[in-house]
Amino acid sequence: MEIQAQVIRSSQREFSCKTTEGEIVEAKALGNLLKNNETIVVGDFVILEQKEDGREWTIIKLVERKSEIFRVLVREQKKKVTAANCDLLVILSSVSKPAFKQGIIDRFLVRASQWGVKPILIFNKMDEYDSTKMDITFESSRLEALGVLSFEICALMGDSYRPQFLENGWNELQENLKGRTAIFLGQSGVGKSKTISLLSGGKVSLKTKKVGKVGKGSHTTTWSELIELPNFKLIDSPGIRSFSLEDIDPNELLSYFPDLEEIATGCKFNDCSHAQGSKGCSFYNNSWTEAQSNQVFSRLQSFLRIVDEVGQTPFWQKKL
Ligand SMILES: Nc1nc2c(ncn2[C@@H]2O[C@H](COP(=O)(O)OP(=O)(O)O)[C@@H](O)[C@H]2O)c(=O)[nH]1
Ligand SMILES: [Mg+2]
Ligand SMILES: [Zn+2]
CATH class of the missing domain: 2.40.50.140 (Nucleic acid-binding proteins)
Structure with a gap:
């Protein structure tokens, strides 16, 4: 059969x-x-x-497979796939502690682009939001310009927290998760466990270490798992939590920033580094409004930082 x-x-x-x-x-x-x-x-x-x-x-x-979550084993030039058929990358960020960082969001967006999985963004801990520390409407429109929807939540309150700054809150988040197979990514402490536990109606706790079969001594394994929640499927895999981009080919990085890639087609030289002072670079030669310029340069800053990082370690020293 x-x-x-x-x-x-x-x-x-x-x-x-x-x-x-x-x-x-x-x-x-x-x-x-x-x-x-x-x-x-x-x-x-x-x-x-x-x-x-x-x-x-x-x-x-x-x-x-419809999609693969993977890293590249640099030395072997092979993909190491850790999960398949995921169709939503849920990036969680905190607006208080740990502090919101564009750079980290942009890193996760690189992965979403590389994996071909649609990203959405959650702003969590809105109960501690302080407009002098960050501007959520600016951050959300920055993401909107990249085609990324964002949601405003407080995982401590769930349903009873009403969004104040964005159109999308807890209910819209649940609507967007419906029927999907999702992976949650985010720095430690942003509220992933809390959010997932709430989304599962308290049925799922990701804090629990999964222990290997009883009777096999002290062997402890962390499994990759697909967990079926009432509304959506969740993939939980230890292999995908790191946000290091060490395995990304510096020559491919720009293609994971499609917004910047489009601008870069106007640069005079093919090997333009897009760093300040580059001759004929279209990033420094334009008539953008201040808002457009803010958008582009915040992305360029993330890009250049990652280029710096991935370009520095010779491939034979890269360990994954
Ligand atoms: N104030 C506040 N704290 C939260 C919120 N969500 C989670 N936390 C707290 O943040 C800490 C980290 O949460 P956790 O879910 O373990 O984060 P994870 O590391 O991403 O899984 C815990 O102490 C949570 O109680 C929230 O919306 N507001
Ligand atoms: Mg956790
Ligand atoms: Zn350039």
Whole structure:
């Protein structure tokens, strides 16, 4: 018998799969599916076959992925995929502590662009919002110019917090999550666990360490998991939390800033570094309004900072 299923938990060679009928079964994969750095990951749709004699299931085929969450193993020039079929990247930021930072948001946007996954942004801890520290309407229109929707919430209050600055609050966030398979990213302490727990109606707590099978000594593993919430699916994977961009090819970076790439087509020289003082650089040669200029240069600053960082470490020293 053959059936389709989605991988909801994976370790090296064993996979928990949820069948189209909603049953959860444990399966091993055919050897050729795991060769040459190929892997089966959380979120993958697979075809399972059951042996005639009993209850053992085997993954015999991997269904083509719609998207991949990955890093590049620089030395091998190979992708290391950690999750599949994710269609929403939820970037969480705090407006108080830790302080909101454009640079970090832009880093996550690089990943969204590289992975081909739609990003949205949550401004959390709005109960502690202080307009002298940051301007949420400016930040949200900066993101809107990049096609990124943002939401204003307080994870401590959930539904009972009413947005004051943006159109979108808790209800709109839930609306946007509906039916999606999402990954939440954000600095430590911004409120990911709190927000997810609230979104799940208290059913999910990501703080819990997942401990390996009882009886196997003190071995503790952190699994990648796909968690089904009432409204959407959540992918939780330890491999994606770091926001280091060390594995990004400096020559590809500009393509992950499509807004800047468009402007850069006007630069006089192909190898323009877009740094201040570059000859014929279209970033320093234009008739933008102050608002446009603020927008562009805040993005350019993020770009140049990342270029600096990814360009400095020789590839053989890069560890992922
Ligand atoms: N004031 C305030 N604190 C919050 C809010 N959301 C989360 N926190 C607190 O911020 C801290 C970090 O939250 P947590 O969910 O663990 O963040 P994570 O590291 O991103 O998972 C905890 O002490 C939370 O109680 C919020 O909306 N307002
Ligand atoms: Mg957490
Ligand atoms: Zn330039």
